[in-house]
Amino acid sequence: MPSLIAFILAAGLPATLLLTAAGLGLGFIIGLGLALIRVYAEEDIAVLAQAYENVFRGIPVLVLMLLFLVSTGWPALFSAGLALGLRSGAYQSQIVRGAILSVSDTQVIAAYSLGMNRMQTARHIVLPQAFRLALPGWSNEYAVVTKDTAWAGAIGVLDMVKAVDYLIFENPLIFLPAILAVTIIYFFLTYPITRYAGEQMSKRLRSLGLGGNY
Amino acid sequence: MSIVLDVRDVWKAYGDLQVLKGVTFDVGETEVKVVFGPSGSGKSTLLRCINMLDPPDKGEVFLRGQSLMAKDANLNMLRARIGMVFQQFNLFSHLKALDNVTIGPMKVLGVEKEEAIERAHIAIDQVHMTEWIEHYPAQLSGGQQQRIGIARALAMDPDVILFDEPTSALDPELIGEVLQVMLDIAKAGTTMIVVTHEMGFARAVASEMYFMDKGVIVEKGTPKHFFTNPEHERVRQFLLRLEVLYGGHDQE
Numbered sequence: 001m002p003s004l005i006a007f008i009l010a011a012g013l014p015a016t017l018l019l020t021a022a023g024l025g026l027g028f029i030i031g032l033g034l035a036l037i038r039v040y041a042e043e044d045i046a047v048l049a050q051a052y053e054n055v056f057r058g059i060p061v062l063v064l065m066l067l068f069l070v071s072t073g074w075p076a077l078f079s080a081g082l083a084l085g086l087r088s089g090a091y092q093s094q095i096v097r098g099a100i101l102s103v104s105d106t107q108v109i110a111a112y113s114l115g116m117n118r119m120q121t122a123r124h125i126v127l128p129q130a131f132r133l134a135l136p137g138w139s140n141e142y143a144v145v146t147k148d149t150a151w152a153g154a155i156g157v158l159d160m161v162k163a164v165d166y167l168i169f170e171n172p173l174i175f176l177p178a179i180l181a182v183t184i185i186y187f188f189l190t191y192p193i194t195r196y197a198g199e200q201m202s203k204r205l206r207s208l209g210l211g212g213n214y
Numbered sequence: 215m216s217i218v219l220d221v222r223d224v225w226k227a228y229g230d231l232q233v234l235k236g237v238t239f240d241v242g243e244t245e246v247k248v249v250f251g252p253s254g255s256g257k258s259t260l261l262r263c264i265n266m267l268d269p270p271d272k273g274e275v276f277l278r279g280q281s282l283m284a285k286d287a288n289l290n291m292l293r294a295r296i297g298m299v300f301q302q303f304n305l306f307s308h309l310k311a312l313d314n315v316t317i318g319p320m321k322v323l324g325v326e327k328e329e330a331i332e333r334a335h336i337a338i339d340q341v342h343m344t345e346w347i348e349h350y351p352a353q354l355s356g357g358q359q360q361r362i363g364i365a366r367a368l369a370m371d372p373d374v375i376l377f378d379e380p381t382s383a384l385d386p387e388l389i390g391e392v393l394q395v396m397l398d399i400a401k402a403g404t405t406m407i408v409v410t411h412e413m414g415f416a417r418a419v420a421s422e423m424y425f426m427d428k429g430v431i432v433e434k435g436t437p438k439h440f441f442t443n444p445e446h447e448r449v450r451q452f453l454l455r456l457e458v459l460y461g462g463h464d465q466e
Contacts, residue, residue: 115293208352
């Protein structure tokens with residue numbers, strides 16, 4: 001088992017981590033932009049952001065990957081990262097928007113009464129709190145993106161699941177141990193982060209009187 | 215005495231509900247005006263109209279002669295000169311007490327950080343919160359939060375401070391510390407408009423009191439006038455009821 005895990009990590013972990021980082025990073029930029037547009041922009045622009053969300057939440061990520069790969073001829077790794085990022089952007093927009101809206105109005109009014117404009121209020125008062133409130137949602141999105149990088153194997157990226165594919169192809173008898181090995185790896189990639197974000201951040205938020213009292 | 219704030223014939227409706235029906239008064243330098251009256255009479259709306267958080271439908275508001283209703287008015291800069299203290303304190307949850315007080319001078323007035331901290335220390339000292347500057351709002355009692363709210367307004371060095379029922383969300387034993395701070399800054403010459411039912415406070419420092427009901431100022435007068443010989447029966451009944459409710463804790 002240890003050598004199986006070592007093989008899978010050596011062969012597939014770099015692509016898995018790279019795709020996770022690319023998906024979350026690109027998704028963050030898109031998601032933050034969309035969320036700001038949906039909360040602060042004029043109605044007719046906000047509708048476009050909403051349309052983006054609906055489109056990218058409605059398409060399976062594997063279909064997106066295939067679409068980019070086939071229609072553009074971009075490398076598989078790039079197509080996979082782009083698909084994960086564009087889709088994650090749609091979800092992260094929801095996460096950030098929900099967080100922005102849950103910062104209390106009373107603080108916004110207090111900021112205006114000090115003479116802050118909308119931009120200053122967003123930057124100094126609303127967003128710093130929204131980012132904290134968004135962390136539990138983000139930790140969930142991290143787990144989702146990490147696991148969905150597995151689809152990249154289907155378009156030819158050598159990620160961890162693809163590595164397992166090769167192992168089984170060489171030796172069908174190790175099917176079960178190989179699948180178990182990759183299961184354990186995914187678990188340890190996701191669990192510590194989601195647990196940390198869940199527990200530590202809830203504690204921190206409570207100390208700020210944010211995010212509920214239980 | 216020069217006029218700081220001049221409110222002329224202010225009207226405000228929410229949908230079909232006419233909340234303010236022509237309110238007129240002015241506030242001179244170092245004056246303390248106390249507004250009181252039954253809930254729903256438009257007191258809080260009046261304050262929110264003055265600093266344009268809820269712009270009036272009709273009327274005029276002047277801050278030292280400058281109109282807040284004018285189309286070319288720089289509302290943010292005018293608001294920076296009108297402090298506001300809220301019933302629910304409205305502190306910024308993610309900022310320590312000190313940062314709640316420095317953020318206005320730094321971001322709105324463009325004051326350097328060192329100077330903003332110095333100003334904040336002076337304001338926080340005035341509200342006796344120096345020991346608590348490193349605490350977050352959630353770690354403070356209601357009375358302490360409200361005193362930081364007052365310090366936040368003071369640090370902007372505003373022309374006038376509006377108080378919107380500053381003690382009505384507080385436990386009885388915390389009201390005193392907030393009222394004491396308000397008395398101190400009133401006596402130090404701060405120009406204030408205070409919506410409150412704390413008649414002890416009004417008696418001690420009000421230059422003039424306004425009784426509001428159904429969107430208009432029904433009666434104006436000095437504390438002495440109100441506490442000895444109010445004109446309207448409605449006012450007399452209201453004051454009587456306040457006395458029955460709050461009778462004990464005058465602040466003199």
